[in-house]
Amino acid sequence: MSEKIYVGVDVGGTTIKVGLCDAEGQLLHTYEGATETDKGTDAILHNIARYARNIVEQSNYGWEQVDGVGVGIAGFLDISKGYVKYSANLYIENTDLKGFLERELGKTIKVNNDANVAALGEAWAGAGRGVAHCVCYTLGTGVGGGIIIDGKIVEGFNSMAGELGHIAIVPDLEAIQCGCGKMGCLETVSSATGIIRMAKDAVARGDRTTLAQVENIMAKDVVDAAKAGDEVAARIVSRAAYYLGKSMAMLSIVLNPQYFIIGGGVSKAGDFLFNQIREVFEKYTQDQAKEGVKIVPATLGNDAGVVGAAGLILRG
Amino acid sequence: MSEKIYVGVDVGGTTIKVGLCDAEGQLLHTYEGATETDKGTDAILHNIARYARNIVEQSNYGWEQVDGVGVGIAGFLDISKGYVKYSANLYIENTDLKGFLERELGKTIKVNNDANVAALGEAWAGAGRGVAHCVCYTLGTGVGGGIIIDGKIVEGFNSMAGELGHIAIVPDLEAIQCGCGKMGCLETVSSATGIIRMAKDAVARGDRTTLAQVENIMAKDVVDAAKAGDEVAARIVSRAAYYLGKSMAMLSIVLNPQYFIIGGGVSKAGDFLFNQIREVFEKYTQDQAKEGVKIVPATLGNDAGVVGAAGLILRG
Structure with missing residues (x-):
């Protein structure tokens, strides 16, 4: 022993x-x-x-x-x-x-x-086992993040590295204010909270969507409606996926990790979400940077x- | 010996x-x-x-x-x-x-x-001596980059990390194609080539600018005209500075370096350029991430x- x-x-x-x-x-x-x-x-x-x-x-x-x-x-x-x-x-x-x-x-x-x-x-021991360079997203109430280079966490000068949810990625014209006080953070569109907000906005605007019948909209309701063919819901999920994919394209040319690992409640949307993220990633990432790079679901859960x-x- | x-x-x-x-x-x-x-x-x-x-x-x-x-x-x-x-x-x-x-x-x-x-x-031996985490930009024909974490170069899975000039940072609506084939890369607006292109576009459009009298516009001409009060030239330099500052805000929440070091021909514009970059950086960077962080000129030159x-x- x-x-x-x-x-x-x-x-x-x-x-x-x-x-x-x-x-x-x-x-x-x-x-x-x-x-x-x-x-x-x-x-x-x-x-x-x-x-x-x-x-x-x-x-x-x-x-x-x-x-x-x-x-x-x-x-x-x-x-x-x-x-x-x-x-x-x-x-x-x-x-x-x-x-x-x-x-x-x-x-x-x-x-x-x-x-x-x-x-x-x-x-270390989940989806990225054996992979030296990983960037991880947790899509929950916010968007959490962590960056692993050569097997180690990147901490940064003020311990603020890896705060991927606060990448200012939404262009000014479409940006709303994040809980952090800044405009256009990734988590304003790609977190559960962001998805719910966009759905509520659509309902309030009077968009034709089955979500209008849902009393207390959760992110899962939006994903389910999108999967069932609701166009308004589909547009919301696509927007969440778009900015995730764009952030990964950007990180590929900054850090060039081998794996992007996505966990958290919203990631349970599965391939419906992942394939949209992959499509955006493909479009915006340079060929040399994306060769062999994978976008995979987290495996360890809680x-x-x-x-x-x-x-x-x-x-x- | x-x-x-x-x-x-x-x-x-x-x-x-x-x-x-x-x-x-x-x-x-x-x-x-x-x-x-x-x-x-x-x-x-x-x-x-x-x-x-x-x-x-x-x-x-x-x-x-x-x-x-x-x-x-x-x-x-x-x-x-x-x-x-x-x-x-x-x-x-x-x-x-x-x-x-x-x-x-x-x-x-x-x-x-x-x-x-x-x-x-x-x-190692220039503007960042003694600083563990630095992100460096070289503003020349293109925008070169390099990331130093814990004193070492971040290479990435495909040796493609640190290609800061190819961060897709210009929103789709305003983006033009980069030499790399992708849309909206930082170097389409913040390199000497990008500055010259914007200046030539302005002249071709018939904008009121002293640059219309310059035969073969160089980036330095645009900076000099901006310093002399030419509004069109000033707008171009501001745009170059804006996307640099935004990219630094983004990198602050991704890597949180202590120093951003800027070298290359365009950096010779000095504080006229640096102060605009700093202003954008201030605006878009979370307080916790920017404490003690500096944007400084490179010192080693060639x-x-x-x-x-x-x-x-x-x-x-």
């Missing part, structure tokens, strides 16, 4: 998920506990440490086998210091998360943001967070 | 420039010889090897001190193999440049494209190529 193991912690607003991985990124064991955001920063920090110990205790592995603990957390960080500047959904600010966990757990600690960590999970967090120790 | 030295070779269509650097990127000695493109691939290869030997012979250093020879060359490469797939201005194709030079010189050889190499030169080529040995 001298095999090394890696603990990955995915800190969400409600639940803290923990995973135990081997050096290949195989998920050996999982654990979940309440975040207890309402009890404040100290409680959250102690819960992270406690759950990290708990998962190892409940497994067949010993604490001495733990080579390190990685943590993924939503918010603005100083990644290299493992410092949380501000996390809106945890109500944490100016907190030395890495320092606390090092003292509490006596192990190597790495901290990164949730989107980068999910990207690393997919690149496990990407804990697997990627564990991966921070080896690949962070 | 046991200090290690690094030879950098910048292979141009007419001239092969060679530089000798120390481990800090200080240029110790330079040498130049004819490329002799008309004599064919073999002659060019032998000239590269010969000039690399010559520069060391003419210096106070011994061949045994040479830690490696780096080569920058325009064209499509397989960077990791040092293989030239195709170089339009040298009439070279399918050539194992690295293999040839290894046999001929018996040293570590690294090959990369000219734009990446110039970027590394600036990042030496960036040989210095960066030498740098490939330590930083490639």
